[in-house]
Amino acid sequence: MRAIFNECLRFNVDNVVVMLELDKMKFGFYTYQVFAEVYCHQDENIQIVHFNTFFNGSLEHDRLFSRHLHDFHGCPLLICLELGYPLLGFHGNLSDPQDLQNIHLVAGIEGDLLRDLAKAINFRVKFSISKERGVIGEKNYSTGCFAELAAGKADLAIGCLSSTDGLRHVFSYSLSYYQSLYVFIVRSGLHFGPIKQLAQAFCANVWQAIGACCIIGMIFIRFITSCTSSAVCEKLVGQRKHSDSTNLIVVMMGNPIKILPRRNCARLLLRSWLLATLVLRNAYQAKLFDSLRISKRIPIPRTISGLEAQNYILVTDKYVEFYPSNMTRIISNITQRYRMVQQSERERFITTSMLDTLAWHNRQNWKTSCLTYIEEPIYNVQISMYFKKHSILRSIFDYRIKQLSWGGITSYIGEKHVKKQFQVMNANSQHRPVISSNMLRGLYMLYAMLMAIACTQFALELLARRSSSVKRTMNWIHYVGRK
Structure with a gap:
């Protein structure tokens, strides 16, 4: 029976029942648990549970299957983090093993959501921080947190991960719990005296x-x-x-x-x-x-075609299909890309990011930031967390995320970290009604x-x-x- 359950676990099938004849006209119903007070999935152990008995033509309990997984019993989950404010941040020491097990050191929208989920379904954490951007690749060519998922080094990955990725079928992903527009970031109209x-x-x-x-x-x-x-x-x-x-x-x-x-x-x-x-x-x-x-600012384009017509140079981490490759420069660090656009007084630079990332940046630099966005969006980003293919964790996380969404918790967390009034800064109206003495x-x-x-x-x-x-x-x- 243990061999049967181990094989089911290998195929990520959790709702399994084995019926065994115990005596004449008496049958026992058995299932397995991977998260219990004694056994945890990381220990590669399972606990066989006898949850029902059939005797004299009736069941001892009125159910054929055991209850679905709803409690991790304090077991640790291996979680890979891909940092990026305002969605996910980490305030601890990245090289300290103690800090990497403290869930209270994560911050941002997904950090708050992860704490709520840990409290609701009772699990501990063991974090690993990805040093490179996560990209889903065919077979074994993924990078970042996706590479750790593929290698079995992580149970789930979280942090600015989009469920609209073209190769999302390689892994399993949760329900979308946050969304933001993906836009072009540009310096607001240059001031002239x-x-x-x-x-x-x-x-x-x-x-x-x-x-x-x-x-x-x-x-x-x-x-x-x-x-x-x-x-x-x-x-x-x-x-x-x-x-x-x-x-x-x-x-x-x-x-x-x-x-x-x-x-x-x-x-x-x-x-x-x-x-x-x-x-x-x-x-x-x-x-x-x-x-x-x-107004005393040179107006900026309002459309993507206007950016191309005025020869704006896109600085991004990879070549994209919605902007000419001959007008693109590759820079991986988003902070450096923001700085280049902020300081582009002579050269015309633009970059791309989520609109909420821009709002968070402007809020942190509200005295100096001159960054704004092009009103024509590129696409809508749906944020989710990723699991291994057909992971048994997905169903319980989806159920809890759905509960938090219905209760308005996810919306509250988003509004807590992203202040919409900081999306556009230092951008005056393009026209004034009268000519003033000024x-x-x-x-x-x-x-x-x-x-x-x-x-x-x-x-x-x-x-x-x-x-x-x-x-x-x-x-x-x-x-x-x-x-």
Whole structure:
């Protein structure tokens, strides 16, 4: 009989009854227990139990099968932990055997759930901490806690394990007791100050084109006035004394020219420049008012396709099918990935994680975190614990998890550890209804800069009356022609 029960245990069949004839017309019903006060599964022992008798045409007890497993009688379970806040953490010494048997040192959502389960079905723990990420592989190619399950070194694995894994059929898994969205994590819109907000009206290429035109025009005017005769100079750019190259900037800022050129060629050039600056000023003014209505953060994409279009680099622990591999960098440590995204002021980095992991991180770093998420989710993660294939432990754990879920315990634990208001931090609204005085600080600062330049130039003019070197410098700036 013991050999029969050992074979049943090897195939993970717990509800087994053996009927044995004890005497004439008397039969005994026997089953086995792997968790009892004396025998525990880890000792590779079983206890044979005589639970019923058939005699004189009737059963001693009104049941054909013994009661299902509902109490572990304080036996230890080998549990592999895969740490990851806010789901599962460990506050003890990872190398101390005593700490690895203390269930009160686990923390997080799954840590609280594990303590409730241990209290409900009366088991002790022997933890092992996985140092690598658990990945389910065909045959014997699993890693992390899944490798320990496959090798029989663990009875169950817990910690950020998803029941939606493509190879989940290799093991048995419990009912899902928690779920969270899997999303792209990105740094919230980069902050830019008043001066950068003024420059935001035009992109960098437009400002470069404007600067190039001004520089080329100034060089052209200064070359004509310096290297040609007065007749040629007046024909091309106007009178020598009044063809200062700074007139280009003066006209572009909207100020008038007191003396106009007399030749048609010079007038045509001036008219073209006036028309170009008029269009430029109107376009800038329109885009400036539009940019002033945007909050002081450069907006981020709202969709996955927007991330690809703006060439965001994904940092993750493996290549994924929902993002181009040529725009992916492999980094295993999630803390390092979060840090790279947080510090990505010049390069555009993103990463992926559960939304609740982001909320926990932002809560821990609420003064400094600038991380947010893309509103378009990737998929929904269902969290479960894993067992060996066809494990006899699965049914009792499922029953207790179902009871905790019906009682609202699992929901309470999730809300206790994850504060939803920390999911998005430092992210202002993308539009403001009115233009406030605070938005116009850039204009005030620009006006102050221009007044400072004007006062400095006036002071230099006064100083030029007493210093010949300053006078020569000012004459060169305004280009007073030789007599």
